[in-house]
Amino acid sequence: MNNSAKSNIDSLYGALVEAAVDGIITIDEQGIIHSFNQAAEKLFGYKRDEVIGQSVNALMPRHYAEQHDEYIENYLKGYKAKIIGIGRDVPGQRQDGSLFPMHLSVGEALTDSGRMFIGVCHDLTGEKKLLLQLARAEKRFKDIVQNQKEMICRLDEHLRLSFVNQSSVDGLGSAESELIGKNFLDLIDENQRAFAQRSLNALFEAGEGVEELGLLLNMSGTAPDRTIDWTFSALKVSEEFGVEIQGYGLDVTDREAAMERAQYLMSHDQLTGLLNRQALLHRFSKQTKRHETYAVLYFDCNHFGLINQKFGHDLGDQLLLIAAQRLNSTLPDNALIARPGGDDFIVVYPVEHSSDTAVMAAAVIEELQEPYQLGEHLLTVRGRVGIAHYPHDGADIDTVIRMAESAIFYRDRLVDGLGFYNPQQQQTLMRTLDIEQRLRIALDLAQLEVYLQPKFTLADSKLAGYEALLRWHDGTVFVSPGEFIPIAESMGLGPELDRYVLEHVCEALVTAQKAGLSIKPIAINITMRHFGHADFCDFLFSCLQKANLTTTLIELEITEGVLMDREDKTQDNLRTLRDRGIRVNIDDFGTGYSSLSYLADLPVDVLKIDRVFVEGLNTAKGLRLVEGIIAMADAMQLDVVAEGIETQEQVNILKSLDCRVGQGFFLGKPQPIMTALNIPKP
Known part of the structure; x- marks a missing residue:
């Protein structure tokens, strides 16, 4: 060169x-x-x-x-x-x-x-700073795992430690600040470093979703020599930090102790130390004695989720720990106690007489409801317990546990928080759940039908309007609205039913207008829960606006329960409807919470006399009741509609009492909405 x-x-x-x-x-x-x-x-x-x-x-x-x-x-x-x-x-x-x-x-x-x-x-100053920031960002994760007996760590792409829990700090013999950013290979015996490096790098290259990597390593970098059984897996932390390796380590220097710990973790809830559900079933199968009766209690804490939302999961975990301790101290020594998850507890123990179970359950409920002092907060929770007995209520313990759990769903049948399983309740519950699930599907597939029942002026039998009714043929089986509507309301589906009817009524009215048909107002029932929604009026007027319909074509029917709801939004909705020209009817008047003071204050237009009073018109007392309702409505300048008219005699009496409008099977039966409006088939 x-x-x-x-x-x-x-x-x-x-x-x-x-x-x-x-x-x-x-x-x-x-x-x-x-x-x-x-x-x-x-x-x-x-x-x-x-x-x-x-x-x-x-x-x-x-x-x-x-x-x-x-x-x-x-x-x-x-x-x-x-x-x-x-x-x-x-x-x-x-x-x-x-x-x-x-x-x-x-x-x-x-x-x-x-x-x-x-x-x-x-x-490496910036990288180590970034790793320390990551460690601080994971403080909540660290708080959860720092008390675990297993060593838990994470490694970045350079095999440097980005997270260690307290067990890792103790086991590796160095402070957390010294370990964060340190190369994991420097902590391993020199003879194993090359193999460990190849294995961990291969895991990084494979990325997420591969099987776990097990390495039995002699840790000699800091602490006295210990043998740790590590399980590593790759996981994506975030777009910023990419993929990391997470390691779980068991100190197997004493193999027998490690095996016992592993077995404990498989059978116990790690938060409370109680059995998990599967372990309870296994223990029960091993120690059950023939011809012995066992009480099965299923405890549930009301509104525990709200405590977690308001005060955080750490405080909620503390509450569960104390609750578990109270269960242990109150129940018999031979009781099996499990935490299946959440805020639930399962208890199984032998009893001489099943009648003794309620006494024990009440004592436990009382203990669980004592205030909990958690730091500066003094909290009280309300509990409920479902009770069943093995083998009286079922041939296997898992089934009996589910029966005990089902007993807490019947809130109206709980006495002092205690609910006893019975077969009829179980059948009712299963029917309710079945109706709910199939009703959700029917709503999604638009399988419910809207019918209209006509209303007539009694004096001349002229059409005055309609009431929209919902009908459901589930395959070939007719499901009564008297069954599925209460279930829908109890399961929170009431607003969905209301919207379903509103949208189908608006569609039919648009079709009728295009066909040049004369249309009378259609009254639509609105559930109490939906009527108080903040967006109810917006949804209603949006439907009318999209369909280019006037407010005079729609009336709303509400029950007397709405009158008792003094929430501001309910009252605002009533006033908004009146201001926008929507007439409001009080349905089934006289069967609920009738109050003249409420009626006088609220912007309603029509009282509908319930069929119960119409049926009683042939008695002197019944006649006076209906006469009084009509007189009261006249005094408050409200229209009256009589429901459930079945005979000509009822029509004649109502006419004599100056009841202007009526509806019932005698006057006209419900028909599919397109038929009722005389809309020609396409």
Whole structure:
């Protein structure tokens, strides 16, 4: 190579070195610095003129400086390289004496001037800071797992520790601040490092979704030698931090103790230490005695979820721990107690007489409802318990537990928080759940039909309007609205039914208008819960606006329960409807919470006399009641509609009492909405 070419290469090499973002330093076999690039100046705080010709030991703490000289000496004697060609994380020392973390990679070159070593120094300060930020961001996760007996850690893509729980701190023998950012391989016995590195890197390359990696490692980096059985898996933390490896470690130096711990975790709830459901079933099967009766109690805490929402899950966990302790102290020693999840507890224990169960259950409920002092908060929870007995209520314990659980769903049958299972309740519950599930499907598939029942003026039998009714043929089976509507309301489906009817009525009215038909108002029943929704009026008027319908074509029917609802939104909705021209009818008047003071204050237009009173018109008392209702309505300038008219005699009496409008099977039966409105088939 001629001198010109060599000069060009040297110039290019120098430019590359100076452009590098990492510090690059060249030393000879005696550790004397020969070159020091700009990035090294910035990293260590020295000018190159201050360090060239000086020992590289000035750039590292004393302990590492001594090790460095020993490494070079051993390497020159032919010993195995520990840094050269391998790289490792070491501390660097700045001119002001401060230390910083860096990754040192060392290469070797033979030059005209002799053997030279090139060190590339990568500053890890920012990365370690980022790892510490990640550790702080995971504080909640750490709070949950720090008391676990297992060692739990996470490794970044460079196999540095980004998270350790308290068991890892204890087991590895170093403070958390020292472990975060430390290379996990440095904690492993030297003879296992290469294998562990290959295995963990392969797990990283495979990414999420692969099977777990098990490694039995001798940890000798910090603590006294311990053997840890690690299970590693790759998981994606976030878009920012990418994929990490999570490790679970069991100290198996004492294998028997580790096996017992693993078995305990498989059979116990980790928060409370109580049995889990499967373990309870297993224990029961092992110790059940023939011809013995067992009480089965299923405890549930009311509104526990609200406590978690308001005060946080940590405080909720504390409450559950105390509740578990109270159960243990109150129940018999031979009781099996399990926490299946959430705020529920299962108790199974032998009893001489099933009648004794209620006494014990009441005592436990009383204990659980004592106030809980949790820090600065004094909380009280209300509990309920379902009670069943084995084998009286079922042939296997799992079935009896489910029966006890079902007993708490009948809130109206609970006495002092206690509910006893009986077969009829179970059948009713199963029927209710079945109706709910199939009703949801029917709503989604639009399988419910809207019918209209006509209303007539009694004086001349002219059509006055309609009431919209909902009918459901579930396949070939007719489900009575008297059954499915109360179930829908109890399961929170009432608003969905209301919207379903409103939308179908508006569609039919649009079709009738396009056909040039004369249309009378259609009254639609609105459930109490829906009527108080903040968005109810917006939904109603949106339907009318989309269909280009006037408000005079729709009337709303509400029960007397709405009159008792003094919530501001309910009252606002009533006033808004009146202001926008929607007439409001009080349905089934006289059977609920009738109050003249409420009627006088509320903007309603029509009273509908319930069929019960119409049926009693042939008695003197019944006649006076209906006469009184009509007179009261006249005094408050309200229209009256009589429901459930079945005979001509009832029509004649109502006419004599000046009841203007009526409806019932005698006057007209409900028909499908398109038929009732005389809309021709397409």
